[in-house]
Structure formats: structure tokens, C-alpha cells
Amino acid sequence: MPAVALISDLVMQSQVSGAAVRAGVSLRIAGSGDALLAQAESVRPRLVILDLSHPTIDPGQFVPRLKSIIPAGGTVLAFGPHVHKGLLSAAADAGCDLVISRGQFHAQMQEILERFAG
16 A cells, blocks of 8 residues: 655654554655655555644645545545644644644554555
8 A cells, every 4th residue: 555654753754664564555755745746646645644743834735735636535644743733723624634643643653554554
């Protein structure tokens, strides 16, 4: 199952990559919003993981562009700091399918990736 991600924290990138390998998910990590869009267009992922802390992301503008690229039924999962409620709400309003706090994502990433792998 192909997936793409935009994650600003190198430690989190490593953790997500490891969880993806264990789940059997082919994960590509992009370095910018534009790179993520290009990868999404190329790979046609079933799952996109979006770190709302990434400096190149404005959910209101970015998510609709992303949703127009990924296949029907594809999921955009966004995560961000729990203290940035406005950012999390903006992601949900922009069309993200699942919006959770960074802590929730960290705690559930293996389960989430396994769910999408199957």
C-alpha cells in the first residue's frame, strides 16, 4: 500500500518510517508541500500523513489541492500539537479525513498504518 508523508521532525520521520516497514506500507517522505503534491500525483497513495507543524503548510489552501490529487477513497491524516486547536480545526474544515493531536498520532501510528496496509 503506497503512502506519502510530510513530517517536519526528523525523529518522528524515523518512527513513522519504522512503523511503516513493520506494517508493510511503502512510505515516501517529502521535504516540502510541493514535493508531497508531486509524490502524491506520482504514487497515487491511499494514505497521506500531514504534519500541520510543517512550515510549508496552510491547511486551507494545501488540503483541497492534495485531495484533488489522491485517488477516491484515499485518506488524509493530519496531526499537530494539541495546543494548536485552531490549526487542527482548520485542517478538519479543509477536508482532512482524520485530524488528531501529535501525541495521539505517536501513540496510534502503528495501528493506523496496519489498518491502511490491510
